[in-house]
Amino acid sequence: MSEGITDAMIYPLTFDPVFKDYPWGGRNLETKLGRTIPDGIVAESWEIAAHPNGSSVVNAGPLKGKTLPEVQELLGEALLGERNAAALAAGKFPLLIKILDANRWLSIQVHPDDAYGMAHEGEPGKTEMWVVLHAEPGAELIYGFAPGMTRERYAAIIGTDASVDGLHRVAVKPGDVIFVPAGTIHALGPGVMVAEIQQNSDTTYRIWDWGRPRPLHLEKSLDVLNFDQVTPSPAQPTVLLDEEGVRIERLVACQYFETERITLPAGHEFYGLCDGSTFEIWAVLQGKVTLTSDAAPLTLKAVEWALLPAELGEYQVVAEEDAVLLRVTTPENA
Secondary structure, three states: OOOOHHHHOOOOOOOEEEEOOOOOEOOOOHHOOOOOOOOOOOEEEEEEEEEEEEEEEEEOOOOOEEEEEHHHHOOOOHHOOHHHHHHHHHHOEEEEEEEEEEOOOOOEEEEOOHHHHHHHOOOOOEEEEEEEEEOOOOOEEEEEOOOOHHHHHOOOOOOOOHHHOOOEEEOOOOOOOEEEEEOOOOEEEEOOOEEEEEEEOOOEEEEOOOOOOOOOOOHHHHOOOOOEEOOOOOOOOOEEEOOEEEEEEEEEEEOOEEEEEEEEEOOOEEEEEOOOOOOOOEEEOOOOOEEEEEEEEOOEEOEEEEOOOOOEEEEEEEEEOOOOEEEEEEOOOO
């Protein structure tokens, strides 16, 4: 452990989120999740965030009151892990965790890849994934192109009402997983709430905003859109373990993050080890768990998140009630 870091500083971190009032939001973080939120529209809750546009603040323990960037500066590799040396050198936390509450259509949009993002925006691109937390009957999202759409055809209609034509729509239900690589045309539809795991970037190119008076980014969108992404399907989880009601599924594995979904019946345990290679991010989507380690026990309920420092060591997650959880790590090539 680096000089100046004490054992007391290495513990599971929880945060006060950052709220965003984009026009497509609503009140479902309060009504569906029981959150205390500001008055008015709340579209996004940045749960674990370290970005110039919003940084979450530690809300308990010895580091209470510090922002995530301040914690990273203080703990360094003890927080991020050996795999994230590049992020540490850049002074940028690798991931951004959000909850999105779509009560109206989000803009039809696309995110650039790293090379384009760095060249044009001065920050990495954005590859992301969604886990659907709630979906009203008939709810859908836009995800890729329908067959027959070409760059030339879309260039003729982009930025107009016809921007919605030739796009692939997918009906969704709670538990569905959508992987959105950079270059994917996409939009959440009304009545959908998702947990979002993404690269730590806030670059979005709007293609169409349903007539709302916000800027569009048509030339950049055409630069980065992937027209080979035709009728993509929701991600199909890979079952890693299914014993005695305990189920571990790999939802998404990409160069930026790996996400597992863990189902733990009440009374069951998950044993883990933060061995210095990567931090881990845990979320409780359903139920309640207690996380124990050398630090003080931490109880989490739906929908709450915790960031486990890379040098936390051994830990265990005990289901106080039947629980569904997410576990996010960074891969070896991060």
